[in-house]
Amino acid sequence: MRKISKFFLTASILALVLAQAIPAAQAAPVAAKIGVISIITGAGAAYGEAITNGFKMARDELNAKGEVKIELLIEDSSGKQEQALAAAQKLINSQQVTAILGPTLSTEMKVVGPEANASGVPIMGTSTTAAGITQIGKYVFRNSLPESLAIPASVKKAVAKYNIKSVAMLYGNDDVFTKSGFDSMKKAATDLGLKVTTIEEFQKGQADYKAQLTKIKATKPDAVFCSALYEEGAVILSQARKMGINQPFVGGNGFNSPKVIDIAKEAANGLVVATPWFADKNDPQVKAFVQKYEKAYGKKPDQFAAQAYDALYIMGEALKKAGQADRNKMRDALAGIRNYNGVLGKFSFDAERDVVMDPNVLIIKDGKFQIFN
Amino acid sequence: MFFEQLINGITLGSIYAIVALGYTLVFGVLDIINMAHGEIFMFGAFVGMLLISYFEAPVLLALGGAVLVTAAMGLLLERLALRPLRGKKGASHLASLISTIGVSIILENLAHHLFGAGNKPFPTSFADASFTVGSTTVYLVQVIILVIAVLLMVGLSLWLRKAKAGKALRATAENLETASLLGINTGRIIVSTVVVASAMGGIAGVLVGMAFNYVNNQMGLPMGLKGLAIIILGGMGSVNGAMAGGLILGLAETFVVAYGNSGYRDAIAFVAIIVILLIRPQGIFGQALPEAKR
Numbered sequence: 001m002r003k004i005s006k007f008f009l010t011a012s013i014l015a016l017v018l019a020q021a022i023p024a025a026q027a028a029p030v031a032a033k034i035g036v037i038s039i040i041t042g043a044g045a046a047y048g049e050a051i052t053n054g055f056k057m058a059r060d061e062l063n064a065k066g067e068v069k070i071e072l073l074i075e076d077s078s079g080k081q082e083q084a085l086a087a088a089q090k091l092i093n094s095q096q097v098t099a100i101l102g103p104t105l106s107t108e109m110k111v112v113g114p115e116a117n118a119s120g121v122p123i124m125g126t127s128t129t130a131a132g133i134t135q136i137g138k139y140v141f142r143n144s145l146p147e148s149l150a151i152p153a154s155v156k157k158a159v160a161k162y163n164i165k166s167v168a169m170l171y172g173n174d175d176v177f178t179k180s181g182f183d184s185m186k187k188a189a190t191d192l193g194l195k196v197t198t199i200e201e202f203q204k205g206q207a208d209y210k211a212q213l214t215k216i217k218a219t220k221p222d223a224v225f226c227s228a229l230y231e232e233g234a235v236i237l238s239q240a241r242k243m244g245i246n247q248p249f250v251g252g253n254g255f256n257s258p259k260v261i262d263i264a265k266e267a268a269n270g271l272v273v274a275t276p277w278f279a280d281k282n283d284p285q286v287k288a289f290v291q292k293y294e295k296a297y298g299k300k301p302d303q304f305a306a307q308a309y310d311a312l313y314i315m316g317e318a319l320k321k322a323g324q325a326d327r328n329k330m331r332d333a334l335a336g337i338r339n340y341n342g343v344l345g346k347f348s349f350d351a352e353r354d355v356v357m358d359p360n361v362l363i364i365k366d367g368k369f370q371i372f373n
Numbered sequence: 374m375f376f377e378q379l380i381n382g383i384t385l386g387s388i389y390a391i392v393a394l395g396y397t398l399v400f401g402v403l404d405i406i407n408m409a410h411g412e413i414f415m416f417g418a419f420v421g422m423l424l425i426s427y428f429e430a431p432v433l434l435a436l437g438g439a440v441l442v443t444a445a446m447g448l449l450l451e452r453l454a455l456r457p458l459r460g461k462k463g464a465s466h467l468a469s470l471i472s473t474i475g476v477s478i479i480l481e482n483l484a485h486h487l488f489g490a491g492n493k494p495f496p497t498s499f500a501d502a503s504f505t506v507g508s509t510t511v512y513l514v515q516v517i518i519l520v521i522a523v524l525l526m527v528g529l530s531l532w533l534r535k536a537k538a539g540k541a542l543r544a545t546a547e548n549l550e551t552a553s554l555l556g557i558n559t560g561r562i563i564v565s566t567v568v569v570a571s572a573m574g575g576i577a578g579v580l581v582g583m584a585f586n587y588v589n590n591q592m593g594l595p596m597g598l599k600g601l602a603i604i605i606l607g608g609m610g611s612v613n614g615a616m617a618g619g620l621i622l623g624l625a626e627t628f629v630v631a632y633g634n635s636g637y638r639d640a641i642a643f644v645a646i647i648v649i650l651l652i653r654p655q656g657i658f659g660q661a662l663p664e665a666k667r
Binding site: 173200201202203205206207208210211212214215218231234235238239241242243244259262263264265 | 374377378381382384385491492493494496500501503510512581584585586587589591592595596626627628630631634635636638639
């Protein structure tokens with residue numbers, strides 16, 4: 001009897017010591033099922049492809065590290081509200097996922113968000129930039145930077161660098177995206193006390209911008225703030241430069257495409273944009289991600305892939321903190337994420353579960369996008 | 374700034390006028406609206422763009438290439454989409470309208486396949502060359518467009534008034550049967566009308582590329598709709614009407630932006646057209662009784 005108890009004592013002490021010495025290796029990884037709602041088929045499937053590629057890469061890396069074991073359950077929404085809702089209900093009720101990533105579009109989030117919130121399932125959008133997304137409820141998060149945050153960053157930097165006192169504005173008035181970009185620009189200009197010399201509008205597919213540009217040129221602004229998609233934006237830039245408007249241009253995220261350089265050539269130089277994702281950033285983490293992604297999928301990761309990649313890492317971080325696959329613990333852990341260092345840069349959630357981060361401000365110089373200092 | 378905007382307006386207006394001339398010629402002779410004209414115009418722009426960017430051709434050569442290709446397209450259009458329907462028993466007057474819409478859709482998609490979607494730059498070596506008169510900056514490209522447009526319009530007017538073929542064309546436009554009785558080969562006149570109209574579309578395409586620095590496969594329809602509005606404004610089938618209407622629309626669009634609100638650019642330009650039509654329903658140069666000419 002005595003012998004046996006002594007054996008047990010030694011054994012338990014030994015076990016204790018061992019457990020303390022190598023805890024991570026012994027502890028089982030925290031396992032969780034995470035649902036993904038994305039556009040796999042139909043128009044917009046290119047976004048879904050980039051997004052799910054980003055998720056899969058992050059999942060493989062996280063699982064390989066062994067601290068968490070994430071199983072992704074991917075559902076297709078086709079970009080449709082009702083299909084996104086059905087996918088969410090399936091993930092929440094029959095698959096019993098711990099959290100959901102997606103859906104792709106803000107319009108889809110407007111119906112899926114309330115459903116997830118009511119069921120107490122944390123949901124994080126990786127590409128939803130419309131206003132009012134995280135205000136749906138306390139279970140709704142996002143890591144995609146809205147234009148209303150990106151534009152002031154680029155405006156502020158350009159104003160400081162070029163000592164801008166007055167600006168002319170030009171925007172597409174028949175597109176929700178360029179219109180809201182313009183609203184953000186105007187607000188940023190007012191906040192910085194800039195003088196607005198003139199506000200000009202154009203419509204999608206317009207060919208001739210000379211009338212607006214002649215007017216802008218006559219008001220002699222220090223810079224032009226232009227909210228346009230790249231197709232129109234590139235043509236505006238090219239016509240403006242040819243008319244001798246050599247002032248810097250500040251554009252929104254719609255302007256942020258290498259196509260601008262293809263179309264406008266050297267006229268694109270001097271365009272300042274803000275973007276959450278910059279693939280050519282001189283940062284070892286970004287370089288490693290780009291290289292690995294390019295090897296796996298044969299093309300450079302775009303903004304959507306990068307945002308998805310960081311989003312699953314943030315989920316993994318929260319899962320580690322939560323310690324178990326529990327929806328409420330997961331929500332609290334997510335809400336507590338601060339200063340996470342991802343490929344997009346330093347990331348935090350604010351009190352409303354919305355994005356806090358410094359976007360990259362880029363300028364086109366010598367025919368390519370570069371960091372603007 | 375007034376004179377700069379005036380020059381902008383005249384440049385834009387003369388391009389509109391050349392597009393509208395293509396419509397009005399075909400309408401005058403055939404009494405049909407050629408909905409494929411906008412797409413032929415777009416092909417002209419692409420041919421010019423390809424010649425200039427890949428072969429570094431001078432502007433005149435680019436214009437020549439565009440004229441050749443679009444004239445050939447006009448020939449094919451007449452053979453394949455217009456002639457088979459002409460004079461066919463039971464064929465509605467609208468049949469050729471529908472067949473040209475079909476051609477326009479085919480051409481737009483063909484351009485998508487050949488050239489891809491999205492804007493393509495249209496490089497010109499003299500794009501930013503300019504000179505100053507008083508306080509007004511004039512761009513060389515605007516002068517070139519204006520010269521080409523004026524030459525084209527004057528040439529066309531002279532040809533229609535003086536040349537034998539031009540007179541035959543006017544006679545055919547006046548009355549097809551009578552012209553044919555008078556010994557005019559109306560079949561040939563119809564072919565040459567469509568070919569000349571298409572070639573003018575090709576020239577307009579190159580001018581647009583030069584003026585706006587880009588081309589894309591979607592540019593045909595908006596330009597075509599403006600061309601249609603112009604011939605209604607100027608008077609269907611009237612050559613002078615197309616020129617005047619083009620200039621009015623170009624100037625109206627430019628001055629709405631210059632002294633009004635750029636958001637209402639298209640709206641106000643078209644309101645102006647409606648007002649003019651209320652005063653002169655037949656169009657500025659249209660004949661009061663269109664029935665009389667048939």
